[in-house]
Amino acid sequence: MLSRQKLFWLSRPYDLAGTERAFLRAVRDNCAYHIRHCPAYRTLAEGEGFSPEQVRAVEDLKRIPAIPTLYFKRHAIFSMPRWRRCFEVTSSGTSGSFSRIRFDWGCVLAEAPMVIRLGLLHGLASPVPAHYVVLGYRPDRKNTTGVTRTMWGLTWFAPPLSRHFVLERREGVYVPDLEGAVRALEKLSRSPFPVRLIGFPSYLWFGLTKMKEMGVSLKLPARSRIILAGGWKQHYQEEVEKPRLYSLVKKVLGIPEDHINELFGAVEHPIFYNTCRNHRFHVPAYARILIRDPRTLEPLPMGETGIINLISPLMCATPTVSVMTDDLGVLEPGASCGCGIASPVLNIIGRVGLAGVTTCAAGAAQLLGEEEGL
Numbered sequence: 001m002l003s004r005q006k007l008f009w010l011s012r013p014y015d016l017a018g019t020e021r022a023f024l025r026a027v028r029d030n031c032a033y034h035i036r037h038c039p040a041y042r043t044l045a046e047g048e049g050f051s052p053e054q055v056r057a058v059e060d061l062k063r064i065p066a067i068p069t070l071y072f073k074r075h076a077i078f079s080m081p082r083w084r085r086c087f088e089v090t091s092s093g094t095s096g097s098f099s100r101i102r103f104d105w106g107c108v109l110a111e112a113p114m115v116i117r118l119g120l121l122h123g124l125a126s127p128v129p130a131h132y133v134v135l136g137y138r139p140d141r142k143n144t145t146g147v148t149r150t151m152w153g154l155t156w157f158a159p160p161l162s163r164h165f166v167l168e169r170r171e172g173v174y175v176p177d178l179e180g181a182v183r184a185l186e187k188l189s190r191s192p193f194p195v196r197l198i199g200f201p202s203y204l205w206f207g208l209t210k211m212k213e214m215g216v217s218l219k220l221p222a223r224s225r226i227i228l229a230g231g232w233k234q235h236y237q238e239e240v241e242k243p244r245l246y247s248l249v250k251k252v253l254g255i256p257e258d259h260i261n262e263l264f265g266a267v268e269h270p271i272f273y274n275t276c277r278n279h280r281f282h283v284p285a286y287a288r289i290l291i292r293d294p295r296t297l298e299p300l301p302m303g304e305t306g307i308i309n310l311i312s313p314l315m316c317a318t319p320t321v322s323v324m325t326d327d328l329g330v331l332e333p334g335a336s337c338g339c340g341i342a343s344p345v346l347n348i349i350g351r352v353g354l355a356g357v358t359t360c361a362a363g364a365a366q367l368l369g370e371e372e373g374l
């Protein structure tokens with residue numbers, strides 16, 4: 001599976017045209033691997049008459065059997081036995097069901113250069129030590145969610161001096177302690193070192209609104225940053241417009257807009273999407289995105305809204321090469337952003353009505369039967 005390492009180690013982060021051959025090669029190898037090692041994926045590929053050799057150009061990516069995230073939530077399917085895994089994570093499962101995704105060592109090895117390159121490019125990596133306030137869960141052995149792991153990982157981009165977690169487990173349940181976080185921020189605003197606030201956007205919004213009501217107005221040290229991860233989750237209806245959030249951040253914490261990074265990713269597609277200086281997500285060279293018509297599943301042209309289909313040859317332990325999300329989105333040409341990054345911009349619009357996803361999940365389930373993976 002050297003083609004995967006070549007793509008992740010040698011690519012320039014946003015050079016889609018220059019990485020096309022390497023990407024297609026890695027995708028073909030990855031599909032062949034899953035067909036060989038995952039009986040459920042093999043059944044799906046045979047059912048759709050797919051073979052990896054059919055992927056010769058970007059236009060052929062639509063032929064790869066796409067598995068809906070909803071399917072991963074109902075079935076644990078893997079392409080590697082448990083003993084060969086590096087670790088396993090779960091999605092946060094707000095509705096009670098969650099995906100189980102197994103990571104292999106080769107995947108971790110491929111992720112490292114991607115995360116370092118993009119971290120440097122987007123100003124996340126810094127040699128200056130920082131204090132961290134995490135608006136998320138304190139990691140422990142019982143918590144295997146991808147978002148907890150991601151937030152913990154983000155506390156290493158600048159050497160950590162301290163970590164404060166807002167969600168602590170008490171007697172088996174997580175209890176948010178926003179007042180404790182406010183006290184911690186007040187104390188840290190007097191530190192000579194920068195503060196990095198990591199968390200779900202919704203928690204940041206609620207926390208800042210509360211601080212504003214309390215009359216708190218801080219000036220966190222220079223080079224402090226906000227890193228938003230995990231999306232809005234169950235708070236979609238409360239999603240505020242980004243400019244309102246940024247002006248609240250400036251008012252309450254004294255952090256300017258250009259020190260706010262937002263990340264996007266999914267346990268089934270752990271690609272490190274970062275916002276550019278205009279706060280937009282460009283597609284990195286390690287992934288390709290198709291926007292599909294919710295009814296016909298045919299790929300839509302740029303500018304049209306549909307279901308987001310994420311494609312990457314990153315993982316061998318789980319057949320996540322093409323994942324059909326339950327999010328709606330639209331792609332725009334990179335030049336429309338104006339930040340200088342040429343690869344297309346992904347706008348995530350929200351969650352698709354459940355009926356649409358159930359339809360494609362049912363289609364895959366029919367092909368796969370109800371069998372469990374290895």
Ligand SMILES: [Zn+2]
Nearest residue numbers: 276278337339
């Ligand atoms: Zn941009």
